[in-house]
Every structure is written in C-alpha cells, then in structure tokens.
Amino acid sequence: MGHGKSRSGIHPRHLSFRFGKAQMKKTRIGSHRISEGYLYILPWIIGFIVFGAYPLLASLYYSVTDFSMFNQPRFVGVRNYIYMFTQDREFLPSLLVTFKYVLLSVPMKIISALFFAMLLNRNIRFINLFTTIYYLPSILGASVSISILWRFMFSLSGLVNTLLTRLGVDPIPFLEHPRYALFTISLLVVWSFGSSMVIFLAGLKQIPKELYEAARVDGASGIREFFGITLPLITPSLFFNLIMQLINSFQSFTGASVITRGGPMRSTYLYMMKLYDEAFANFKMGYASALSWFLFIIILGVTLLVFRKTDRFTYYQE
Amino acid sequence: MKKLLIVLCLVLSMVSQASFATGTQENKVAEPEKITLRFGWWGGDSRHEAYMAAAQRYMELNPQVTIISEYGGWDGYREKLYTQLAGGNAPHIFQNHYTWLGEQSNWSGKAVVKDLNEYKDLLDFSIFPEGLLESNVIYNGKILAVPGSLNADAVIANKAVLDKIGFDYQQNWTFEDFFKFSAQLKAIDPKLYFENGMAASDIHMYWFLAYLVQKTGLPYATDYKLSYDEATVAEAFRFLKKYFDTGVVESLGTLELYAGNYPQNPKWVNGETGIMFGMLSTLENYVKALGDYADQATVIPLPMLSDAKDPYYQVKVGQIFSIAATATDAEAAEAAKFLNWMNTDKEAGVLLQLSRGIPISKDQNDALAEAGLSSPLVAMANQYARAAGQGLGQGSLIRNNEIARIGADVISTLVFNMTTPEKAAKTYIDLVNKKLQEIKASQK
Numbered sequence: 168m169g170h171g172k173s174r175s176g177i178h179p180r181h182l183s184f185r186f187g188k189a190q191m192k193k194t195r196i197g198s199h200r201i202s203e204g205y206l207y208i209l210p211w212i213i214g215f216i217v218f219g220a221y222p223l224l225a226s227l228y229y230s231v232t233d234f235s236m237f238n239q240p241r242f243v244g245v246r247n248y249i250y251m252f253t254q255d256r257e258f259l260p261s262l263l264v265t266f267k268y269v270l271l272s273v274p275m276k277i278i279s280a281l282f283f284a285m286l287l288n289r290n291i292r293f294i295n296l297f298t299t300i301y302y303l304p305s306i307l308g309a310s311v312s313i314s315i316l317w318r319f320m321f322s323l324s325g326l327v328n329t330l331l332t333r334l335g336v337d338p339i340p341f342l343e344h345p346r347y348a349l350f351t352i353s354l355l356v357v358w359s360f361g362s363s364m365v366i367f368l369a370g371l372k373q374i375p376k377e378l379y380e381a382a383r384v385d386g387a388s389g390i391r392e393f394f395g396i397t398l399p400l401i402t403p404s405l406f407f408n409l410i411m412q413l414i415n416s417f418q419s420f421t422g423a424s425v426i427t428r429g430g431p432m433r434s435t436y437l438y439m440m441k442l443y444d445e446a447f448a449n450f451k452m453g454y455a456s457a458l459s460w461f462l463f464i465i466i467l468g469v470t471l472l473v474f475r476k477t478d479r480f481t482y483y484q485e
Numbered sequence: 486m487k488k489l490l491i492v493l494c495l496v497l498s499m500v501s502q503a504s505f506a507t508g509t510q511e512n513k514v515a516e517p518e519k520i521t522l523r524f525g526w527w528g529g530d531s532r533h534e535a536y537m538a539a540a541q542r543y544m545e546l547n548p549q550v551t552i553i554s555e556y557g558g559w560d561g562y563r564e565k566l567y568t569q570l571a572g573g574n575a576p577h578i579f580q581n582h583y584t585w586l587g588e589q590s591n592w593s594g595k596a597v598v599k600d601l602n603e604y605k606d607l608l609d610f611s612i613f614p615e616g617l618l619e620s621n622v623i624y625n626g627k628i629l630a631v632p633g634s635l636n637a638d639a640v641i642a643n644k645a646v647l648d649k650i651g652f653d654y655q656q657n658w659t660f661e662d663f664f665k666f667s668a669q670l671k672a673i674d675p676k677l678y679f680e681n682g683m684a685a686s687d688i689h690m691y692w693f694l695a696y697l698v699q700k701t702g703l704p705y706a707t708d709y710k711l712s713y714d715e716a717t718v719a720e721a722f723r724f725l726k727k728y729f730d731t732g733v734v735e736s737l738g739t740l741e742l743y744a745g746n747y748p749q750n751p752k753w754v755n756g757e758t759g760i761m762f763g764m765l766s767t768l769e770n771y772v773k774a775l776g777d778y779a780d781q782a783t784v785i786p787l788p789m790l791s792d793a794k795d796p797y798y799q800v801k802v803g804q805i806f807s808i809a810a811t812a813t814d815a816e817a818a819e820a821a822k823f824l825n826w827m828n829t830d831k832e833a834g835v836l837l838q839l840s841r842g843i844p845i846s847k848d849q850n851d852a853l854a855e856a857g858l859s860s861p862l863v864a865m866a867n868q869y870a871r872a873a874g875q876g877l878g879q880g881s882l883i884r885n886n887e888i889a890r891i892g893a894d895v896i897s898t899l900v901f902n903m904t905t906p907e908k909a910a911k912t913y914i915d916l917v918n919k920k921l922q923e924i925k926a927s928q929k
Contacts (some may be wrong), residue, residue, distance in 0.1 A: 173740055235927075236571050237592050256916070257890075324751050343738025345901065430685075431738040432897040448565040448886040 177464075226456040234453035241339045249458035260433060261441040262465075268437060269416040272353040277408055280360040282366035285397070298368070305361030314425035318342065319357050345434035348427055350434050355422040370404030371397070402481040408468055409477070410474065417466050438462060504907050517549040520819045525555040525576035526804070527562040529748075529770040532840035539836045543823055550819055560745035568596045573811050578820045579808040583621045584881035590624035591928075598807040601628040604821035609829050612846045621802045629807055633828050634842035636764050637870030638691075638805030640788075641717045641771050641862070646759040646783040649673050649858050654785050660696060662788065664927060667733040670759060681753045681761035682734030684744035685900075688725065689892030690883055695788075695797045696721045702794030702831060705883045707924040711917045715910045721901055722906035722913075727847045729900045737900045747776030760785065765870075766803055766842040772862065784866040787873055796876035800867070803842030839863050885924065 205212075228245060232240035251258050287298050300376045307313050321341040328338040341351040378396050387395065398405075420439035423429060429436035442462070446455035526536055533556045555576050557565070558687040562584065569575035570592070581598070582590075589597050608631060609619070622630045641656065650669040659664075667679035683691065694705060700720070703712035713721075729737060730784060736750060745751045748771050752758045756778040763771055772782045787798050808820045827833045834849025835856045843863065844850055852858045883886060891913065899909045 188854075236567055237588060318742055322742055323736075340736070342742060343736055348738075425577060426742075428741060428744060430741040430897065432575055432901050432903070433894065444886070446891075450567060 169307055180480070226459060230452050230456035230460050232453045234313070234456075236449075236450040236452070240282050241452060242455065243453070247454045248461070250454065251457060251461065257433075261438045263434045264434065264436055265417060265419075265438040268349060268353060268419065268435075269413065270348060272416050272419075273412045274355045274411070275353060276360050276363060276412055277405070278321055279357055280363035281401075282410065283360065283404075284371055285365045287364070287368055288371040298365075301364060302361035305359040305364075308359045309355045309419070309422045311421060311425055313335065314355065314422050318426045319352075321351050342427055343431060345432045348431055348434050352422050352426060355426070356416065356419065366404050366408055370401040370410050374400045399482050402477075406473075406477055406481050410473060411467055413473065414466055417462065417469070489870075490680055493538065496509055504737070505705045516609050518815055519549050519551070520629060521551040521553065522578060522816060522820055522823065523553045523555055523576035523669055524578045524823075525566070525807075526580035527557055527559045528840065529558075529767065531769045531773060531838075532766070535837045535840040539827055539833055540835055542832065543826060547819075547822075550823070552823070558745060570809070575809040575811065577809055577812045578806055578824065579809065581805050583630070583802050583805055583877075584625055584884050586622060587881060590627065590629060596810045598629050599810055599812065599885075600818050601631055601808065601821070602626075604808075604818065607818060607821040608825045608848050611830060614845075617802065617845075630805040631807075631824055631828065632802040632805045632845060633824070633837075634766070634803030634844055635800055635867075636766050636842035637867060638762070638787055638798045638802040639765055639768060639866035639870065640760050640762055640785050641768055641866075642760045642783050642785045643753075643756055643758065643778055644783055645756050645773060646670070649677075652759075654783055657789055659791050660692075660788050663728060663733045665919045666759070671732060676757055678732065678734055678752060678758045678784060679760065680734050681750055681758040682740040683745055683747065683762065684741045684897040685737060685893035686744070686889050689889060689896055690879055692719055693892065693896070694727075694879060694883055695727060696724055696790070698795050698797040699790040699793035702877075704877050705880050706917075706921055708739055709887040709921040711914055713914075714905075715914060719907045719910035721743055722896075722909045725896060726899055726906055737897060747771075752820055764803075765866055766840065768860070768866060769839060781860060784862050784869065786869045788872065797878065798870055798873045799878040800870050801878060843867055882921070882924075885920075887920050888917060891920060 229240060231242060231244055232245070233243045234240035244464055283301050287301065289293060317324075322328070323338050323340055323343055326340075327341065332338060339347065340345050372398065378400075379392060382396060384394050418439055419437055420443065423435040423437045423442070424440055427435045429440050438458075439462075442458045443459060445451045524536070524540060526532070528536075533554075536556065540554055542799060544550055544552055560581075563582070566575060566579060570589075575597070613632065617632065618628060622628055622632065640653070644652075644654075645689050647654070650666065650673065652666070663679060668681055670677040691798050697713050697717060698704070700717055701713060706712055728734065735750075740750075747753065747761060747763075750758070753761060753771075754774055754776060756775065761771055761843055768784070772779050775782055789796065794797075806824055808817050808824075810819060827837065828844075829848065830854035833845050834844050834846065834852045835858060837844070838853065839859050839860050844853070850859070883892070893914070895904075895913045898904045901907065904912070
C-alpha cells in the first residue's frame with residue numbers, strides 16, 4: 168500500500184487498519200474454530216499421548232537401559248542391541264523362523280482371499296450369505312479358543328489324522344514334528360482370510376465389465392482375462408493387503424504360543440514369542456524393548472521395500 | 486411476612502436435624518468396615534472349587550468381607566503375577582512359590598509383599614514344624630508368605646494298564662526299570678505307554694535333575710557353576726535318549742502339546758498309559774481325569790538309582806500365600822485373618838480337602854479323617870515320599886526361565902536326533918555355566 172491519500176480521501180493507514188481489523192476478526196473466528204476443533208479431538212489426543220506416544224517413547228528409552236522388574240532402569244547405551252546380535256542364541260533363530268512364517272502365511276492368505284473373492288464376485292442368490300460365512304473366520308481369528316481347537320484338530324490323535332487314517336493314510340505329525348509344525352501354524356492365519364477377501368471383493372467390483380466383454384469378444388480365455396485384466400486392475404487392493412498382512416504376520420504370537428509354545432525344537436518360536444519371554448518370563452524389560460524396536464525397523468524396512476518394488480506394478484484407475 | 490415464615494421454617498428444620506442427628510449418632514452401632522479382598526491362586530478344577538467354597542464360607546461367617554476369586558492355571562501365572570506386582574495391582578492375597586521369594590525380597594528396593602511378622606497376633610505360627618518357615622519363607626528376617634500345606638513328588642499309576650504286566654505296586658524301582666516295564670507293556674500292546682510323559686522343560690527339572698542329583702549327591706549349582714561333569718551329564722542324556730527311543734513315552738512333539746495340562750492327554754484319559762509323575766496336590770486332578778478308570782488309580786514309590794547318593798525328592802512346603810504390599814492396613818489384617826482361618830479352622834480344612842496338598846495343621850488333618858475325606862492315595866504317596874528321605878530337591882536355579890529353556894532345547898535336539906548325548910552334555914554345560922555367570926553378575 169502506498170503512503171499517499173487515496174482518491175476517496177481515506178488515508179491508506181486507515182484502510183490498512185480497517186483491513187487488519189477485518190482480518191483480525193476473521194482470524195479470531197478462525198482461531199476460535201480451530202480451538203473448537205482441538206476441543207473435539209482432545210479425547211483422542213489425550214488417548215494417543217497416554218496410550219500411544221508415551222509408551223512408544225518410554226520403550227525407546229528402556230531399550231537403552233538395563234531394566235528388569237527387580238531394578239530401576241540404568242542407562243547402558245547400545246549394549247542391549249549388541250547383546251542381541253552377539254550373545255543371544257535365540258535371537259537369530261527366532262528371526263529366521265519368523266521370516267519363514269511370513270513367507271509361508273502371507274502368500275497363502277492373499278491367494279486364498281483372492282480366490283474366494285473371485286468366487287463371490289457374482290450376482291447369484293444368497294451371495295451375501297456366502298460372503299458372511301467366508302468372512303466369519305476372520306472375526307474369530309487366531310484367538311486363544313481357536314488355537315486350542317486347532318491343536319485338537321491337528322494333533323496325532325486329532326480330527327484331521329482320524330480322517331486320514333480312515334482313508335488309509337498314516338497319521339501325519341502336523342504339530343509334533345519340526346518339518347510340519349510351522350506350516351500348520353500358518354494355516355491358522357490363512358483360515359482367517361475374510362478381511363482380505365472383502366478388500367479384494369471391493370476391488371473386483373470396480374473393474375469395468377466392458378473390459379471382460381471386449382476380451383471375450385477377442386477370444387480371451389479365463390486365465391488370460393485374469394492375468395490381463397483382473398490382476399492388473401486389482402493391484403491397489405493387492406498392494407494394500409500385502410502391506411497389511413506383512414505387518415500382521417511379523418507380529419504373530421497367539422497361535423504359536425498356544426498351540427506349540429514355540430516347539431517342537433523351536434521350529435515355531437516366532438520373534439514375538441521371544442520378545443514376550445524376555446519381557447514377561449525373564450523380566451528383562453530393557454532388552455525386550457530393544458527387541459521390539461528392532462522388529463519395528465524390520466517391519467519398516469520390509470514395508471519400504473515393498474512400496475519401492477511394487478510401485479511400478481500398481482495400477483491406479485483415474 | 487412470607488420471608489419471615491421461610492426463615493422460621495429453615496431455622497426449625499436445622500434445629501430438628503441437629504437434634505435428631507445427635508440422637509441418631511448416639512444410638513448408632515459402629516458397623517464393621519466393609520472390606521473387599523482379591524484372592525488369587527493357580528491350580529486345577531478341584532482346587533478352584535475347593536478354594537471358592539472356602540471363600541464363600543468365610544464370607545458367610547464374615548458378612549462385611551467380600552472375597553473376589555481370581556484363579557487360573559499354573560501356565561503363565563508367574564508372568565501375570567509379576568506384571569501385577571510391578572504395576573501395584575496384585576491381588577490382596579495371592580499364592581506364591583517358595584523359589585520366587587528370594588527375588589521378590591530384592592525387588593527394586595521396595596517391598597512387594599507384606600512382612601507377616603506384623604500380623605503375628607492374627608496368624609497362628611505354632612502349627613508350623615520347626616524350621617519350616619526359616620527354610621522356605623523367611624528372607625532377611627521377614628516372613629514373606631505363610632504355608633498352608635505340605636507337598637511332595639508322587640507317581641500315580643493306572644492299575645488297568647499295569648496289571649497287564651503283573652506290576653508289583655510296592656516295589657522299589659530304578660530308572661533302568663523304565664525300559665523293562667515299557668518293553669513288557671509294548672509286547673502286550675504297542676499302543677500302551679509305561680509313562681504319560683512330560684514336556685522337555687519338565688523332564689529337565691524332574692527326571693534329568695533327579696538322575697544327576699541321585700548319581701552325584703550334589704545340588705544343581707555351587708557358586709553359580711554347574712555341579713556335574715561332562716561324563717555324568719552325558720550319562721543322564723543317554724538315559725533320556727533311550728527313554729524316548731524305546732517308546733517309554735509318546736514322542737516329545739506330542740508331549741509338548743500337553744505341557745501344563747498332562748491329565749488332558751488322551752492316552753491318560755483313555756487308560757493307555759501306566760504312570761504319571763505329579764505331586765500330592767495334583768493327584769486328585771489326575772485321578773479325576775482317568776474317568777472310568779478312576780477307581781483303578783494307585784500310587785507307587787518314586788524311581789531311585791540303586792546307588793543313589795541323595796534321594797533328590799523331598800517333602801516341601803505346598804501352597805504358600807502372601808499378602809500384597811499394596812494392601813491397606815485394614816485389608817492386610819483381614820487377609821491375615823482369612824489365611825489363618827484357612828490354615829487352622831477345621832471346617833476350612835474340610836472344604837479345602839487335599840487340593841492344596843496335606844494340611845499343615847493336625848486339627849485339619851483330623852477333621853479330614855473324621856469327614857472321610859482323607860485320601861488313601863495321598864497318604865500312601867506321602868508315606869513313599871517320606872520313606873525316600875529328604876533330598877536336595879530342585880532348588881531355585883533350575884527354575885530360572887532361561888536355564889529351563891536351555892535344558893528344554895538341548896533335550897529337544899537330542900530327542901530329535903540333531904545331536905549325540907556327549908555333544909549335548911558339552912553344549913548343556915557350556916550354556917548353563919554361561920547363563921549362571923550372567924545371573925551372578927546381574928545380582929551384584
């Protein structure tokens with residue numbers, strides 16, 4: 168603004184004053200609204216600070232301390248992290264078992280979810296009922312009661328082996344032998360594919376039917392349609408499910424803990440079980456916190472890797 | 486005028502309230518303070534029923550007291566309890582373990598359990614045999630828990646199985662006899678097993694350590710160093726290898742599925758195993774699990790090496806209970822009264838039966854006998870345990886979770902043919918000694 172008088176005779180200083188006042192009034196209203204907004208989300212903010220941010224920061228601090236149930240935290244720097252890699256005989260084996268578990272369970276779950284989503288992507292009677300039935304296992308999940316049921320089903324004298332025996336097949340030590348135990352535990356996770364299935368179903372429903380019609384006109388087979396149309400167009404759902412399942416699988420605990428307790432021969436001793444043992448059986452809270460932060464880095468690294476590698480393959484419709 | 490009437494009414498009501506209130510206070514009988522106690526323990530169904538019945542009866546006798554029972558299995562109890570102790574919300578009264586008291590007495594510079602010396606006027610200590618408290622529940626001059634029972638290792642047998650081989654139930658038998666009896670049973674029916682079996686961690690704490698202690702007469706560790714040489718440990722591992730290879734028990738993988746819940750093993754329930762290792766306090770549960778075979782249950786002596794230098798087995802404190810340090814004075818006093826009632830009252834003894842082991846109080850034992858609730862099996866097992874002599878027992882170090890896992894892991898690799906007994910012995914000694922040094926360093 169200039170310093171001379173305007174043609175209206177009003178001094179610019181007055182104009183700026185009037186303009187400032189309006190702006191101030193606007194700012195007051197704006198800041199009032201902002202304050203109101205904060206007030207509405209205050210319960211969440213308090214909850215996040217108390218149950219999210221504080222435990223997160225506390226565990227980071229504890230990870231660099233020698234802290235057990237029996238003594239106050241004592242700063243030890245990176246000693247816990249060094250111990251992890253140099254002296255803890257269970258650390259690397261549990262990490263290896265967890266990676267094996269992830270490589271087994273995630274693809275199986277995604278393939279199952281996609282398969283059933285494709286089956287349910289039809290307009291037939293009672294389709295909603297079928298969708299509900301297939302979704303139910305994911306509500307029950309790998310809970311303690313289902314894990315106990317799994318143990319009874321797959322033990323040597325369980326239901327599955329009883330059926331196999333009737334069919335003339337020798338009983339298989341699904342849970343009693345290191346060769347099979349991890350695979351059997353993975354099935355428990357795969358069983359609860361419902362939530363991934365629903366995501367895929369939503370993705371499938373968004374694929375324009377004209378594409379399939381055009382493909383059929385061109386003589387494309389079902390398999391060609393799947394790889395040429397379906398799969399590329401559901402890559403966003405696939406990507407989402409992959410990330411979510413990877414994160415969940417790395418943190419699996421209940422099934423292995425309840426069913427096999429990490430056995431036989433530590434073949435199902437997942438990383439989270441190791442973390443639990445250090446925290447609540449050995450009471451080494453400092454070391455357990457270091458383990459949890461290492462797991463965070465692993466999951467972050469794997470997630471970033473997936474983001475990078477799948478970016479080119481993910482097709483987002485405009 | 487209106488204002489005057491209102492003021493008059495107010496004054497009159499104030500005066501009348503004051504006089505009535507005074508009268509009420511003068512006539513009011515002091516009611517006992519209402520106390521709510523949380524009461525936690527571990528066990529099986531029979532113990533849960535017994536303790537809840539006792540708590541219910543105590544509440545009937547003391548209407549001002551409410552007792553909330555918090556019970557569960559042994560598995561995970563210690564983890565949950567310690568988390569509660571750290572968080573300051575442990576039950577007012579909770580079952581403790583005599584091997585945990587040492588670390589609890591050193592808990593981060595604060596007390597997590599009450600010193601029961603403060604409640605000597607409410608607890609009858611005269612029922613305890615001399616030395617029992619000193620050797621089990623007193624640390625640094627403080628009484629950290631009060632025992633309610635005695636317990637001992639025991640072996641329960643199913644006559645429906647062992648009668649098939651003409652088993653002599655009074656015989657003294659050795660570790661080598663495991664193989665003899667197993668072979669005899671397998672010759673009759675390959676589906677039968679001599680023993681119900683345990684998970685690797687329990688085998689480590691019981692059979693493996695029993696073998697070592699009986700062989701050498703030495704405790705598990707001396708000055709944080711394993712007491713046994715490689716040759717002796719290898720011999721114990723050879724025993725365990727043969728124990729699994731010859732089918733004395735089911736495969737280790739199967740046994741691991743029933744860790745902490747051995748009576749649920751279908752082999753036991755269906756009467757296809759001959760014996761099961763347990764304690765006086767678990768006999769009832771094991772018998773119950775036999776179902777149709779329950780009347781065929783008996784007990785046999787504990788296995789002993791022929792040249793045993795120490796019996797290993799011992800009659801020890803059974804259930805002990807502590808009062809949480811976070812209890813208020815009133816809560817702690819009432820908790821002490823409740824504990825004393827459970828320990829000394831005849832009716833309480835009858836309600837609790839033998840779910841906790843053998844009551845320490847003679848009056849309670851007599852009451853059980855009068856009520857026809859004494860168990861001949863428990864009495865016989867107690868007799869066998871006493872006849873074996875007072876051995877070194879397990880101690881606390883082998884119960885350390887990390888040492889228990891070393892034992893379980895080495896036994897697993899041995900049983901799954903990933904190592905030999907000699908290599909397993911070397912690995913075991915190296916790992917245990919390393920861990921013992923870590924424990925020693927952490928206690929400085």
